[in-house]
Amino acid sequence: MSKPKVFEKPVGVKDYLPQAVAKLRSIERSVLTCMESWGYRQILTPTMEYYDTVGVASSTSDKKLFKLLNNRGTTLVLRSDMTAPIARVVSSLLKEEPFPIRLSYHANVFRSIEEEAGREAEFFQTGVELVGDETPEADAEVVALAIASLKAAGVPKFKIAMGHVGFLNGLLEEALEGRIEEQKALKELLLNRDYVGYKTLLGTLDLDLAVRGELEGILRLRGGQEVCDQALMLSSNPEAQASIRHLCSVWEVLQDYGVCEDVSIDLTMIGDFSYYTGMTFEGYAADLGFPVCSGGRYDNLLQQFGRPAPATGFALKTTRILEVSSRYADREERGRVLVLYSSPARRDALVYAEERRSEGKEMVETRVLADGESGERRDWLADGRYSDVVVFK
Amino acid sequence: MSKPKVFEKPVGVKDYLPQAVAKLRSIERSVLTCMESWGYRQILTPTMEYYDTVGVASSTSDKKLFKLLNNRGTTLVLRSDMTAPIARVVSSLLKEEPFPIRLSYHANVFRSIEEEAGREAEFFQTGVELVGDETPEADAEVVALAIASLKAAGVPKFKIAMGHVGFLNGLLEEALEGRIEEQKALKELLLNRDYVGYKTLLGTLDLDLAVRGELEGILRLRGGQEVCDQALMLSSNPEAQASIRHLCSVWEVLQDYGVCEDVSIDLTMIGDFSYYTGMTFEGYAADLGFPVCSGGRYDNLLQQFGRPAPATGFALKTTRILEVSSRYADREERGRVLVLYSSPARRDALVYAEERRSEGKEMVETRVLADGESGERRDWLADGRYSDVVVFK
Numbered sequence: 105m106s107k108p109k110v111f112e113k114p115v116g117v118k119d120y121l122p123q124a125v126a127k128l129r130s131i132e133r134s135v136l137t138c139m140e141s142w143g144y145r146q147i148l149t150p151t152m153e154y155y156d157t158v159g160v161a162s163s164t165s166d167k168k169l170f171k172l173l174n175n176r177g178t179t180l181v182l183r184s185d186m187t188a189p190i191a192r193v194v195s196s197l198l199k200e201e202p203f204p205i206r207l208s209y210h211a212n213v214f215r216s217i218e219e220e221a222g223r224e225a226e227f228f229q230t231g232v233e234l235v236g237d238e239t240p241e242a243d244a245e246v247v248a249l250a251i252a253s254l255k256a257a258g259v260p261k262f263k264i265a266m267g268h269v270g271f272l273n274g275l276l277e278e279a280l281e282g283r284i285e286e287q288k289a290l291k292e293l294l295l296n297r298d299y300v301g302y303k304t305l306l307g308t309l310d311l312d313l314a315v316r317g318e319l320e321g322i323l324r325l326r327g328g329q330e331v332c333d334q335a336l337m338l339s340s341n342p343e344a345q346a347s348i349r350h351l352c353s354v355w356e357v358l359q360d361y362g363v364c365e366d367v368s369i370d371l372t373m374i375g376d377f378s379y380y381t382g383m384t385f386e387g388y389a390a391d392l393g394f395p396v397c398s399g400g401r402y403d404n405l406l407q408q409f410g411r412p413a414p415a416t417g418f419a420l421k422t423t424r425i426l427e428v429s430s431r432y433a434d435r436e437e438r439g440r441v442l443v444l445y446s447s448p449a450r451r452d453a454l455v456y457a458e459e460r461r462s463e464g465k466e467m468v469e470t471r472v473l474a475d476g477e478s479g480e481r482r483d484w485l486a487d488g489r490y491s492d493v494v495v496f497k
Numbered sequence: 498m499s500k501p502k503v504f505e506k507p508v509g510v511k512d513y514l515p516q517a518v519a520k521l522r523s524i525e526r527s528v529l530t531c532m533e534s535w536g537y538r539q540i541l542t543p544t545m546e547y548y549d550t551v552g553v554a555s556s557t558s559d560k561k562l563f564k565l566l567n568n569r570g571t572t573l574v575l576r577s578d579m580t581a582p583i584a585r586v587v588s589s590l591l592k593e594e595p596f597p598i599r600l601s602y603h604a605n606v607f608r609s610i611e612e613e614a615g616r617e618a619e620f621f622q623t624g625v626e627l628v629g630d631e632t633p634e635a636d637a638e639v640v641a642l643a644i645a646s647l648k649a650a651g652v653p654k655f656k657i658a659m660g661h662v663g664f665l666n667g668l669l670e671e672a673l674e675g676r677i678e679e680q681k682a683l684k685e686l687l688l689n690r691d692y693v694g695y696k697t698l699l700g701t702l703d704l705d706l707a708v709r710g711e712l713e714g715i716l717r718l719r720g721g722q723e724v725c726d727q728a729l730m731l732s733s734n735p736e737a738q739a740s741i742r743h744l745c746s747v748w749e750v751l752q753d754y755g756v757c758e759d760v761s762i763d764l765t766m767i768g769d770f771s772y773y774t775g776m777t778f779e780g781y782a783a784d785l786g787f788p789v790c791s792g793g794r795y796d797n798l799l800q801q802f803g804r805p806a807p808a809t810g811f812a813l814k815t816t817r818i819l820e821v822s823s824r825y826a827d828r829e830e831r832g833r834v835l836v837l838y839s840s841p842a843r844r845d846a847l848v849y850a851e852e853r854r855s856e857g858k859e860m861v862e863t864r865v866l867a868d869g870e871s872g873e874r875r876d877w878l879a880d881g882r883y884s885d886v887v888v889f890k
Contacts, residue, residue, distance in 0.1 A: 112550060114573055117543030119586050122600075125539045141854040143833065143862035146518045150510030150619055151544065151575070151605060152563075157505065170545075172565035175609065180507055182544070193512050206862065207515075212544060216568065226543055241843075241865045360844040361851075440536070450634075451753040458754075461534040469536035469599065472634045 116217060116225030128228070130431055131257045131422060132210050135230045138256040142249050144208035144232045149189040151212075155179040161408045162188040163379035170216045170225075182214035187417065188405065190233045195409035203236020203413060210422070224423065230257075231399070231419030235406065238414035240350055243383045243401060244357030250397050250418045251363050254387055257420060258431030261390035264366055265326075267373030268351045269380050269400075271335065274344025275322070279315045290319075294372045299323055325371040328364065329355055335371055347382070354383055375400050383416070389428050396421050396428070439466040439491035442484055446473045449496035456494065466491075509610060509618030521621070523824055524650045524815060525603050528623045531649040535642050537601035537625045542582040544605075548572040554801045555581040556772035563609045563618075575607035580810065581798065583626045588802035596629020596806060603815070617816065623650075624792070624812030628799065631807035633743055636776045636794060637750030643790050643811045644756050647780055650813060651824030654783035657759055658719075660766030661744045662773050662793075664728065667737025668715070672708045683712075687765045692716055718764040721757065722748055728764055740775070747776055768793050776809070782821050789818050832859040832884035835877055839866050842889035849887065859884075 113119065120128060136146055152172070153159060156179070159169055164184035172180050183189055186209045194205055210230045217223045232249060234242050247264060254262050272294070276287040286309055293302040302323070306316055318338055325331050325338075332352040336345065351369065358364050367385075375384035375398065384400030399418025406413040441460060445453030453470060461468045473479055484493040506512065513521060529539055545565070546552060549572070552562055557577035565573050576582055579602045587598055603623045610616045625642060627635050640657060647655050665687070669680040679702060686695040695716070699709055711731055718724050718731075725745040729738065744762065751757050760778075768777030768791065777793030792811020799806040834853060838846030846863060854861045866872055877886040 112547060113543055113585065114545050114547060114567060114571075117545055119543070119590055120541035121586075121590060122538035122540055125541050128541070129539070137857075140831075140860055141857065143860045145515035145860070146522070147515055148513035148518050148521070150506055150512070151607070152507050152510055152619065154505060154507060170565060172563060174507060178507075192506065193514075197512055197514060204864075214544070226545065239865060241863075245863065357843065357847075360847050362848075438533075450750065454750075454753050455755075464530075464534065467533055467536045467538070470634075470638065471597075472632060 114225070116223065118224070118226075124426065127429065127431065128422070128426055131425060131429055132228075132230060134256040134258070134431065135253045135420060135422075136208060136210055138252050139208040139230075139232055139249065142206070142232075142245075142252070144206040144234075144249075146208045146210070147190065147193060148209070148211070149183070149186065149193060151182055152180045153183055153189060153192075155181045157409070158183065158188045158192055161191065161405060163376050163402075164215065168215045168217065170214045183211070184215055185213055185419070186211050186229060186231060187233060187402065187419075191235075191405050191409050191415070194233075194235050194413070195406060195411035199411060204242070205235045206232065207235070208232045227421070227423035229419040230422045231397075231417060233415060233417035235415040236413045237416070238403070240353035241357050242414075243350075243354045243416050244361065246399055246416050246418050247354070247358060247367065247383075247385055248361040248363050250385070250387060250399060250420070251366050253420055254389075254397060254425075257422075257425050258429035259387075259389050259396060259425055260428070260430050262366070262387050262396060263368060264385050264387050265370040265373045266351070266354070266367055266383065266385040267369065267371050267375075268347040268383050269374045270347030270382060271339075271344050271351070271371055272322075272374050274341035274347060275319070275339045278339055278341040278344065279311065279319055280309070291374060294374055295376070297372075299372075322371050326368055328368065331369040331371065351383060379405075385418070387420075389425075392424065392428055394421075394424065396425050440489065441466045441468045441492045441494070442490045443468060443470045443494050443496065444473060444479065444481075444484060445470065445496040446479065453494075453496040456496070507618070509616065511617070511619075517819065520822065520824065521815070521819055524818060524822055525621075525623060527649040527651070527824065528646045528813060528815075529601060529603055531645050532601040532623075532625055532642065535599070535625075535638075535645070537599040537627075537642075539601045539603070540583065540586060541602070541604070542576070542579065542586060544575055545573045546576055546582060546585075548574045550802070551576065551581045551585055554584065554798060556769050556795075557608065561608045561610065563607045576604070577608055578606050578812070579604050579622060579624060580626060580795065580812075584628075584798050584802050584808070587626075587628050587806070588799060588804035592804060597635070598628045599625065600628075601625045620814070620816040622812040623815045624790075624810060626808060626810035628808040629806045630809070631796070633746035634750050635807075636743075636747045636809050637754065639792055639809050639811050640747070640751060640760065640776075640778055641754040641756050643778070643780060643792060643813070644759050646813055647782075647790060647818075650815075650818050651822035652780075652782050652789060652818055653821070653823050655759070655780050655789060656761060657778050657780050658763040658766045659744070659747070659760055659776065659778040660762065660764050660768070661740040661776050662767045663740030663775060664732075664737050664744070664764055665715075665767050667734035667740060668712070668732045671732055671734040671737065672704065672712055673702070684767060687767055688769070690765075692765075715764050719761055721761065724762040724764065744776060772798075778811070780813075782818075785817065785821055787814075787817065789814050789821070833882065834859045834861045834885045834887070835883045836861060836863045836887050836889065837866060837872065837874075837877060838863065838889040839872065846887075846889040849889070 159181035170182040380400040381403040382401030386395040387397035401416040403414040443457040552574035563575040773793040774796040775794030779788040780790035794809040796807040836850040
């Protein structure tokens with residue numbers, strides 16, 4: 105155990121100073137307002153959940169969960185996402201509420217990590233879950249809302265990549281029937297966007313040349329509607345076919361939303377395949393090497409909480425969006441006013457400060473003049489901290 | 498270890514459904530806006546802190562801290578308040594910033610508790626810290642801001658009780674010189690507002706009758722300015738005298754703020770005496786048995802982080818205020834609109850929904866008509882969930 109120095113905070117967590125907080129709050133407010141206008145209402149759940157329920161059901165791998173013990177010796181986790189907690193609420197507090205249920209959230213989530221990796225142990229997500237609707241319209245709604253949310257967040261340029269885990273599952277099962285470990289290894293490589301590794305592994309597998317060509321070919325399956333048409337011919341596996349047809353339907357709804365120019369189909373995009381069961385998507389901002397949002401369909405989660413239901417949703421990676429958002433803090437331009445007074449003038453100064461605050465446009469600080477301090481307005485304006493100084497003597 | 502049931506969440510933590518969240522958010526926004534108009538800007542700090550620094554420095558007793566280990570085997574705590582984290586930030590990230598520094602926060606904090614006690618393990622606080630100002634004006638500012646914040650939060654009726662830990666310290670040291678354990682026991686009883694226990698204990702102590710009368714007399718020391726005058730005569734101990742003089746000065750500033758009708762001096766009000774060093778106060782709402790805010794001066798905390806400085810502040814107990822606030826959720830009256838469509842009319846329906854959302858007044862949900870579902874507007878209006886239904890066929 106290394107003893108931390110006095111000022112230290114734990115590795116992987118951050119302090120946000122006022123300017124960053126104002127920007128974060130502004131993004132949060134815009135995005136939640138956007139989500140609400142689509143019918144998604146915000147909920148809050150506890151930071152701590154039971155490991156045996158929400159911890160196990162979450163898509164986060166066990167070793168990345170922060171665990172702690174409560175007074176009874178039961179293992180708790182710090183929530184690693186909001187999807188599993190919302191599934192718990194939908195199945196308990198909201199169990200009488202008819203489907204579809206639309207919920208939104210803005211929350212900090214936690215990932216235990218190798219500290220050396222320089223990754224964040226606590227960060228913010230803003231997202232939605234649409235529970236109880238299995239239609240392509242529901243999948244398209246969350247993609248279209250993700251686009252609207254990224255715009256509301258002030259992300260200047262982005263692109264959504266959309267895929268379907270069922271297509272790859274079907275294709276690989278057809279090509280590598282029953283060879284589960286090899287299928288899994290290939291999917292891991294695609295998940296990590298290691299296309300060189302994917303091709304290399306394909307080269308070492310015992311495969312028919314034509315099949316190898318098809319499996320390599322999916323790396324080129326990116327674009328619009330035409331990708332669906334090509335993919336339909338690539339595999340006769342029923343799961344792959346059904347997946348592509350669903351994806352084509354989602355695409356058609358997105359056309360009706362008028363957002364297809366922000367979306368491309370990418371059949372190598374599978375997301376966390378142990379968790380997602382259908383359409384998956386990620387959003388990429390220009391000049392950022394990591395996704396700013398991710399989501400998809402997870403039809404198997406709710407049954408773990410006793411209320412089986414299809415579900416789809418997404419989360420914005422709000423902490424990352426802070427770095428790229430063009431959105432200025434609402435109050436960044438707010439004036440900072442100093443009302444300086446000598447003791448005999450105190451009442452007049454405090455009354456004046458209160459009046460000026462009530463106009464709602466400025467931050468108004470008051471200060472009693474100490475012995476030896478200048479009572480000259482220009483001396484206090486000189487260092488540039490204040491937009492205005494008023495002196496009561 | 499008892500295995501939790503599927504739907505369970507840990508004891509002592511809560512889910513907040515949309516209506517409660519809307520109210521909480523509305524209170525949070527009003528209070529933070531009020532604080533900002535007084536020059537307090539919001540900061541965010543991590544949920545987890547090092548036990549050896551912030552954990553030890555916090556005013557929360559060790560057994561009430563939630564502890565966990567990070568990957569390196571270092572003990573972390575879930576923050577139990579925001580005062581110690583802010584002291585850390587003022588002494589590190591903000592160490593070049595000149596005093597006074599005004600900061601605000603809205604945060605969830607954590608207390609490990611005996612689960613059977615039915616108390617909350619996670620709750621919200623909204624507060625300020627004013628660092629680097631030792632004047633009575635600074636103490637009065639935070640009291641006046643607490644009053645403005647409680648009004649902004651929609652607490653309909655409340656009263657601030659204000660005391661000074663130095664007065665009791667001085668008075669007890671004079672009466673029970675060097676009898677530290679007895680002094681501590683008496684203070685514990687006052688802290689817990691156990692006045693009967695306090696009198697009983699006084700009766701068992703070896704005390705001069707006149708002194709006992711004085712120590713009982715402080716229970717009656719409540720009111721306005723006149724209490725200060727009486728208290729000045731009660732003890733000749735220098736610490737007690739200096740404390741009362743400071744408190745009188747604070748009272749005079751509060752008169753200039755015009756808020757004295759909301760405040761009474763209560764010299765039994767000592768707050769957490771291991772932590773506070775000067776003026777302390779609590780706010781009580783009508784019909785609630787517990788304080789809705791608490792605060793005071795803590796001049797010894799900052800030096801633990803290497804930047805010695807006087808400081809004063811308070812926290813609203815926002816979770817409790819939720820129960821008494823008259824403030825309605827901003828959006829409670831927001832209409833909930835359903836745009837229902839058959840597939841051929843999808844584009845028209847989605848375009849219409851988007852237009853209606855962009856007016857910014859309503860929540861607009863869309864839904865494709867499933868086989869066998871009614872396309873009649875009145876059928877969808879019948880259950881009262883929607884304020885309006887528009888059908889596209």
